[in-house]
Amino acid sequence: MKALTRQQAARSISMLRGSHVTRSRKRGPSSSYDLGYGERDDQMNECNAALVLMSLSCSPNSPRPSAWGGRSSVSPGASSSSGSSWRSGTPSPPPVSSSFSDEGIAMDYEDHHPRKKRVNSVVFECTWRGCGYITHTCFSIEAHIRQTHLGPKKEGESDHEEEFYYTEREVSTPAPPPTLSHRDMCRPPHEDPDYQRQIVGSYRQGLLSTMQNISARSISIPVTHSWSNSHSPKHMKISASGASPSSPGRRPRSDNKKCRKVYGMDQRDQWCTQCKWKKACTRFGD
DNA sequence: TTTGCCGGGCG
DNA sequence: CGCCCGGCAAA
Numbered sequence: 001m002k003a004l005t006r007q008q009a010a011r012s013i014s015m016l017r018g019s020h021v022t023r024s025r026k027r028g029p030s031s032s033y034d035l036g037y038g039e040r041d042d043q044m045n046e047c048n049a050a051l052v053l054m055s056l057s058c059s060p061n062s063p064r065p066s067a068w069g070g071r072s073s074v075s076p077g078a079s080s081s082s083g084s085s086w087r088s089g090t091p092s093p094p095p096v097s098s099s100f101s102d103e104g105i106a107m108d109y110e111d112h113h114p115r116k117k118r119v120n121s122v123v124f125e126c127t128w129r130g131c132g133y134i135t136h137t138c139f140s141i142e143a144h145i146r147q148t149h150l151g152p153k154k155e156g157e158s159d160h161e162e163e164f165y166y167t168e169r170e171v172s173t174p175a176p177p178p179t180l181s182h183r184d185m186c187r188p189p190h191e192d193p194d195y196q197r198q199i200v201g202s203y204r205q206g207l208l209s210t211m212q213n214i215s216a217r218s219i220s221i222p223v224t225h226s227w228s229n230s231h232s233p234k235h236m237k238i239s240a241s242g243a244s245p246s247s248p249g250r251r252p253r254s255d256n257k258k259c260r261k262v263y264g265m266d267q268r269d270q271w272c273t274q275c276k277w278k279k280a281c282t283r284f285g286d
Numbered sequence: 287t288t289t290g291c292c293g294g295g296c297g
Numbered sequence: 298c299g300c301c302c303g304g305c306a307a308a
Binding site for chain 1: 290291
Binding site: 252253273276277278 | 302303306308
């Protein structure tokens with residue numbers, strides 16, 4: 001009786017705390033750096049729209065923060081009891097990473113600078129084999145092609161043959177450096193390898209952000225390499241390297257998030273067994 | 287401060 | 298064995 005009581009009590013307490021006290025006391029594992037001020041659906045919708053547009057049109061990659069945007073950034077941290085009611089039955093998507101605050105910034109940035117002031121750069125690029133000639137005016141590109149590639153062909157009138165050798169395209173110069181480098185840095189590295197693991201356990205999350213993921217990931221893949229090059233792959237130390245005889249073998253702690261962080265203290269029942277027992281995680285284990 | 291998990295206790 | 302937690306170390 002006593003033991004049982006103890007266990008159950010402990011459990012229920014932890015559950016209680018998990019769903020109310022603990023979480024409301026502070027914030028979620030990684031959530032609310034910027035969420036404090038973000039509870040406007042309208043704004044989020046705007047952001048979302050902007051994001052989708054970006055991903056559709058030109059931007060390098062648009063991660064899936066909009067999953068969060070979609071839920072209006074309630075932040076699982078504060079008052080999750082209400083937070084978990086964000087959708088019909090499903091508890092709540094696991095807080096994924098802290099880096100989405102970057103996204104917020106990015107979005108905000110983009111939001112303030114909607115495509116209005118970037119038109120001025122539409123260029124014409126010569127598509128002739130080796131030639132990469134680029135110019136700003138239709139006239140000059142045609143002149144270039146006619147002279148350089150087609151040779152002197154100025155009969156009385158032309159059949160616009162030049163048109164086949166150049167393309168017209170828009171180039172947005174305003175803010176490529178910040179956007180590009182920033183995102184490339186922050187998103188892909190973890191996203192790809194890590195996300196694969198996460199899919200195993202977290203499904204709704206995928207559901208939520210399927211669209212963004214698809215578009216984002218397909219683009220962000222190549223970037224991953226360049227990033228991870230400088231990130232040190234971290235090979236596992238199985239044996240050898242008697243660096244520390246004193247410490248038997250404490251695993252170096254893999255860099256991907258485990259059940260606890262993924263699902264949060266609430267939803268502890270979603271954790272893998274080992275995590276529940278405070279043992280080495282098996283689901284997201286390296 | 288939080289997170290991952292080893293060591294160890296209990297049934 | 299399964300289950301749980303104290304407490305340490307890394308982040």
